[in-house]
Amino acid sequence: xxxHCGLFFESYRAEAAVFPSRFQRVSLGLFAAALLLCPLAxxxxxxxxxxxxxxxxxxxxxxxxxxGVCGQISLGHGAFIxxxxxxxxxxxxxxxxxxxxxxxxxxxxxxxxxxxxxPSLRLKGIYLAIATLAAQxxxxxxxxxxxxxxxxxRGLLVNAPRIFGYAFDSEHKQFxxxxxxxxxxxxxVTNVLRSRHGRAFVSIRDFYxxxxxxxxxxxxxxxxxxxxxSFLAGVAGGLWAHYTMFVSAEQFNIGLSVSYLAMIIIGGxxxxxxxxxxxxxxxxxxxxxxAGSSALSGVLxxxxxxxxxxxEGVFGLVLVLFLIFEPEGLANRWxxxxxxxxxxxxxx
Amino acid sequence: MKRxxxxxxxxxxxxxxxxxxxxxxxxxxxxxxxxIKVGGIIDLSGPTSSVGAxxxxxxxxxxxxxxxxxxxxGMTINLDVQDDAYNVQQGLSxxxxxxxxxxxxxxxxxxxxxxxxxxxxxxxxxxYFSASYxxxxxxxxxxxxxxxxxxxxxxxxxxxxxxxxxxxKEQRKPRLALLYPDHPYGLAPIPAAKEYxxxxxxxxxxxxxxxxxxxxxTTQLLPLKDKKPDFVWTGGTTPSTAVILKDAKKIGxxxxxxxxxxxxxxxxxKMAGEASEGVVSLQAAAVYGQDxxxxxxxxxxxxxxxxxxxxxxxxxxxxxxxxxxRLAAAKGPVTGPGIKAALETLKDYDTQGLAPxxxxxxxxxxxxxxxxxxKVTGGKLAxxxxxxxxxxxxxxxx
Numbered sequence: 117x118x119x120h121c122g123l124f125f126e127s128y129r130a131e132a133a134v135f136p137s138r139f140q141r142v143s144l145g146l147f148a149a150a151l152l153l154c155p156l157a158x159x160x161x162x163x164x165x166x167x168x169x170x171x172x173x174x175x176x177x178x179x180x181x182x183x184g185v186c187g188q189i190s191l192g193h194g195a196f197i198x199x200x201x202x203x204x205x206x207x208x209x210x211x212x213x214x215x216x217x218x219x220x221x222x223x224x225x226x227x228x229x230x231x232x233x234x235p236s237l238r239l240k241g242i243y244l245a246i247a248t249l250a251a252q253x254x255x256x257x258x259x260x261x262x263x264x265x266x267x268x269x270r271g272l273l274v275n276a277p278r279i280f281g282y283a284f285d286s287e288h289k290q291f292x293x294x295x296x297x298x299x300x301x302x303x304x305v306t307n308v309l310r311s312r313h314g315r316a317f318v319s320i321r322d323f324y325x326x327x328x329x330x331x332x333x334x335x336x337x338x339x340x341x342x343x344x345x346s347f348l349a350g351v352a353g354g355l356w357a358h359y360t361m362f363v364s365a366e367q368f369n370i371g372l373s374v375s376y377l378a379m380i381i382i383g384g385x386x387x388x389x390x391x392x393x394x395x396x397x398x399x400x401x402x403x404x405x406x407a408g409s410s411a412l413s414g415v416l417x418x419x420x421x422x423x424x425x426x427x428e429g430v431f432g433l434v435l436v437l438f439l440i441f442e443p444e445g446l447a448n449r450w451x452x453x454x455x456x457x458x459x460x461x462x463x464x
Numbered sequence: 465m466k467r468x469x470x471x472x473x474x475x476x477x478x479x480x481x482x483x484x485x486x487x488x489x490x491x492x493x494x495x496x497x498x499x500i501k502v503g504g505i506i507d508l509s510g511p512t513s514s515v516g517a518x519x520x521x522x523x524x525x526x527x528x529x530x531x532x533x534x535x536x537x538g539m540t541i542n543l544d545v546q547d548d549a550y551n552v553q554q555g556l557s558x559x560x561x562x563x564x565x566x567x568x569x570x571x572x573x574x575x576x577x578x579x580x581x582x583x584x585x586x587x588x589x590x591x592y593f594s595a596s597y598x599x600x601x602x603x604x605x606x607x608x609x610x611x612x613x614x615x616x617x618x619x620x621x622x623x624x625x626x627x628x629x630x631x632x633k634e635q636r637k638p639r640l641a642l643l644y645p646d647h648p649y650g651l652a653p654i655p656a657a658k659e660y661x662x663x664x665x666x667x668x669x670x671x672x673x674x675x676x677x678x679x680x681x682t683t684q685l686l687p688l689k690d691k692k693p694d695f696v697w698t699g700g701t702t703p704s705t706a707v708i709l710k711d712a713k714k715i716g717x718x719x720x721x722x723x724x725x726x727x728x729x730x731x732x733x734k735m736a737g738e739a740s741e742g743v744v745s746l747q748a749a750a751v752y753g754q755d756x757x758x759x760x761x762x763x764x765x766x767x768x769x770x771x772x773x774x775x776x777x778x779x780x781x782x783x784x785x786x787x788x789x790r791l792a793a794a795k796g797p798v799t800g801p802g803i804k805a806a807l808e809t810l811k812d813y814d815t816q817g818l819a820p821x822x823x824x825x826x827x828x829x830x831x832x833x834x835x836x837x838x839k840v841t842g843g844k845l846a847x848x849x850x851x852x853x854x855x856x857x858x859x860x861x862x
Contacts, residue, residue: 160563161563161564164556164560165560168556260646260647260651269647269649269651271579273583276587287560360552360583360584361583362579362580362582364579364580364648366552366576366647366648367576371551399553402553403557406554410546427509427547428509428510428549
């Protein structure tokens with residue numbers, strides 16, 4: 117990139133760079149710096165919402181890798197997150213250091229994901245969705261009944277994360293931990309997408325037969341997608357377990373799987389930025405609706421009950437409107453906004 | 465181009481709304497002088513709202529009642545009830561908001577959210593009252609800041625078994641069957657039930673799971689019919705209990721059905737109709753209009769509008785919390801640890817018949833070992849008996 121007008125590349129390597137332009141590098145750096153300064157300015161509540169978003173981002177980006185990039189729909193993602201949460205919790209209860217527990221959680225989830233990913237060789241689309249739904253139900257049953265490991269209906273109590281004796285025991289401290297791990301996961305997924313494996317994932321999504329003819333080993337690649345995606349989901353689960361300090365079967369139900377699917381659809385299938393946006397959107401929407409409804413019931417007392425009911429409806433309505441008006445997700449809208457400003461004020 | 469502008473305007477509006485929210489908080493903090501902040505995290509929407517909403521009304525009525533009598537130790541209770549929709553994430557963020565606003569105590573509700581907040585509430589030293597009566601929340605070793613005012617699920621089922629055994633006239637062993645949902649809430653009291661039933665000399669003849677959302681239970685009930693159980697435990701919520709009762713009547717299964725605290729209320733009688741006749745219900749609070757001294761408070765608080773038993777239970781929960789605050793205020797500033805310490809000195813707190821008397825010990829948060837038994841008679845919940853068990857140490861938390 118030599119010229120200063122527009123963006124063009126002279127090699128494939130340059131085109132596939134993680135941050136293709138200096139402007140992008142600078143703005144991303146500024147964004148990260150602003151985020152890192154957040155704990156100084158924001159209250160505990162705002163930080164807790166940010167922390168929930170960061171955990172959701174890992175879950176969303178991992179599902180996007182599987183569903184958005186590789187085209188393998190999964191309704192069992194919530195359960196894979198649960199496997200990671202239980203495994204990480206058990207590991208740290210047995211004295212493993214936090215980071216090792218997190219890795220073990222990821223590995224356990226990857227194993228579970230690969231086992232339940234085996235049917236993907238034969239099943240596609242809606243059939244695979246049902247197979248992964250079965251994974252969700254089976255794992256939920258295991259969470260509830262394997263008492264010696266999962267604590268059954270009593271759940272597991274976990275301690276706050278601690279690295280080399282330093283305890284991350286407040287929202288503000290945990291933010292830095294979560295921020296570091298989330299950035300790492302995002303970088304990892306972005307780089308996978310640029311690799312041979314990433315291109316193989318996309319080729320399977322676009323048309324499995326062409327992919328196979330081009331020399332992609334369907335079974336190995338699909339399993340790799342399930343494994344990697346579940347590994348990251350397991351990391352998200354491990355973080356969730358250490359963040360809430362309590363793991364129980366109810367947290368990883370089908371509702372969680374569906375809400376992760378909603379995140380990546382709203383954010384944009386196959387896009388890392390989209391996963392981030394979708395996760396932020398889905399976590400913030402109930403908060404905004406809550407704030408809105410409590411503000412409204414302050415102005416109009418006596419209709420509190422109806423507002424609560426209305427809020428659930430509004431949540432659904434917003435999702436449907438999104439699907440109608442933004443079928444390609446927030447990531448696409450973001451691209452369009454950027455394109456608009458690129459030519460400003462000389463729009464055609 | 466125009467669309468782009470619309471979108472940007474929308475984005476600006478969202479930002480502006482966020483800004484407004486931030487400013488409002490400062491105004492509130494300024495006006496807080498002689499006021500105690502109490503948070504409420506209760507299911508006003510979602511799958512458990514049919515019981516959560518009346519419970520929340522009861523909690524609010526309890527706070528309003530205490531305030532109308534001059535408040536607690538001269539301070540008014542400022543109760544803010546928020547809806548968590550039985551969703552852990554939403555419960556968590558509501559809790560964080562309360563923790564930041566420095567509430568001294570929280571009135572919570574459902575199992576999922578209460579358990580997810582157990583550790584956090586203990587860390588932040590905020591006493592957390594819940595309507596999730598899982599026995600493990602009564603053990604201060606694992607849940608030091610958790611309190612509730614009803615006997616726990618395990619104690620409830622034990623009390624019922626004891627009552628049935630004491631009133632058993634025949635020579636043979638009474639036959640027991642257990643129906644429960646495959647759900648943390650349904651599974652919680654089952655080990656206790658099996659152990660105590662064996663100890664008392666019940667014969668366990670059947671066991672099956674009926675989902676909370678079941679629309680048919682004949683598959684589970686038909687095999688039971690041949691085994692002729694005398695007593696059938698139904699450990700679900702009112703919708704699944706109604707399904708079980710109606711199907712049992714349809715196939716002609718005759719037994720005494722007994723349900724736990726969320727399995728029977730005024731709605732069950734509407735849903736199951738005649739099939740609900742004779743059902744024994746385990747409760748921890750009086751029903752509306754019952755002849756107990758404390759009913760005066762309820763009638764006053766509800767302005768003579770009939771309420772469900774959950775309302776009374778919410779009311780009692782607030783009364784007990786108020787008593788904790790009053791005792792804490794007598795010893796110094798009202799703080800979370802102060803309220804906890806005060807509650808742990810509570811001995812036989814008299815709710816004037818609205819609920820069994822409440823006590824807490826520093827190493828034992830079981831509020832009471834007494835359970836109210838009601839029987840559905842003539843379409844109404846009629847008081848049957850109060851069964852009080854011994855406070856055995858080995859039952860704590862189990």
